[in-house]
Amino acid sequence: MELKAIVEAILFASAKPMTARQVQQVFPELEQPDLADIEVAIDSLIEDYQSRPVELKKVASGYRFQVRSELAVWVSRLFEEKPPKYSRALLETVAIIAYRQPVTRGDIEDIRGVSVSTNIIQTLLDREWVRVVAHKESPGRPALYGTTKAFLDYFNLQSINELPTLQEIQNLDIVIENQP
Amino acid sequence: MELKAIVEAILFASAKPMTARQVQQVFPELEQPDLADIEVAIDSLIEDYQSRPVELKKVASGYRFQVRSELAVWVSRLFEEKPPKYSRALLETVAIIAYRQPVTRGDIEDIRGVSVSTNIIQTLLDREWVRVVAHKESPGRPALYGTTKAFLDYFNLQSINELPTLQEIQNLDIVIENQP
């Protein structure tokens, strides 16, 4: 019962589909339930959500909660509007990743002098402008971020070299209307 | 019945808290239910989720589904990055802004007795916890800061009144006189 509740919470909080094995990994090492128990919990949840507006569905990369397809049409208007502009914090973060890759979140915070929210990193990962290239072997094994091909494509760059040099940026006279 | 299912799906699909009014806007123009009906549906959902691993919670900028706090400790391990820690200086600064808004940077410095670093103000603006609400009509026209709904959302609050109560300042007049 308790296990089922935790599994439900984990699957709801995860931004990506998760396999039973991945769910198991979320538990502290010494308290990991058996894979079979997790699978039982998941099956039972699938049953529970059978006739609810949201269903627990198995997709290629694992299980995820999703809006039942009959209701998707109602929800779709939620995504039609143009999303708001990115914050300056996000733009600064992606620029630092581009110029200083591979960097950890801590490095970015040092350079910006302020903390970087998980949200910003997640947005950049979701947009596939940024990827985790490796993990640094220091306490907490923080992720090292780099930019992607999609980032270059979006900004119409052949390679990262085509970004202006620091010197050029400093001499650049950029005027931006309605700054975020 | 049908309406309630759609409202539930909309609230689950949205990444941000939504007000009843915003939920109403998601419906096609000619089929928008009454605001009152949406509110009834939301109240009923809050009830339904009362004893589930996930709760429907009202925060400053609307309703959101979130993991019940008792389960948070299990879910937190889902995220690689450690949650940010906030320094005392930052927390005291945002507390002053929250309780005394609108305030200038000078006001904050008067209360804390030390200068406020630009980094702290920058972090608070970045996180969109505070914003410039106006400029004071005094030399230099310093910015007046106030807190935002995002600040309240972050701390699970509906309004500024839900912040921990501030102690009253004792009246000194009587005590002072009989000092040596």
Place this chain on the structure above:
Amino acid sequence: MQDSDLEQKTGQIFALIQGTPLLQMPEDLYIPPDALEVFLEAFEGPLDLLLYLIRKQNLDIVNIPVAQITHQYIVYIQMMELLNLELAAEYLVMAALLAEIKSRMLLPRQPDLEEDEEDPRATLIRRLQEYENIKQAAEAIDQLPRLERDLFVCVAEVALNMPKQHPDVDMKELLFAFKQVLKRSDQLSHHQIFKEPLSVRERMATILEKLKGADSLAFAQLFIRKEGRHGVVVSFLAILELSKERLIDIFQPDNCSGEQLRIRSASSAAG
């Protein structure tokens, strides 16, 4: 009562601090010197330090013995100077204020003079109270459940055929944001931080990513023939920089098979 207690302890001289005899070791200073430094740095400013001194002795803010507190405060300030801690100017301003209050209290009252200005002692007490309230409120806010730590938003996916909408970003906006970063960080440090050519930084990321799928890679695998001489230089610089930043190890396999140098991520070397 407190005062007579203190007087008894002032018989011996503990130390000379900048020529001033330190007569009495504040009771809470029996801490190893390293810890002392950390301890003193933990104060958020003069008000915080004063509050600490007051609370430590269970004194009432509205009834503080100014002479005693002033003395203790000055001892702390001197400690900080002795440890070469960077002392914010506010600490010295407060020391002067305390000294002024102390001297005023020794003088007979001059009622007509005091009418138009607030008693500095009353002002100080009010500020201490106000700061303490905020300090407590900040601690209470820190305890509130919050996103990222105690609260996690639940989102259900919507399987739609239409692509997800993303905000548009102009290259200008990106460069403008970066220019702001450079402007904020000081001139010297960003030349340090952003000194390698971009192609090298990017290659560093690529090499790390290649290593994710392999225990180790031979040097030769890192050079791409069609990139020519320039590509070789870029790869080479990237390897050196990765090694310098301790992200990879360069090693020679110990089987003596005459094999070339290889690299592995610093993580696999540690394990």
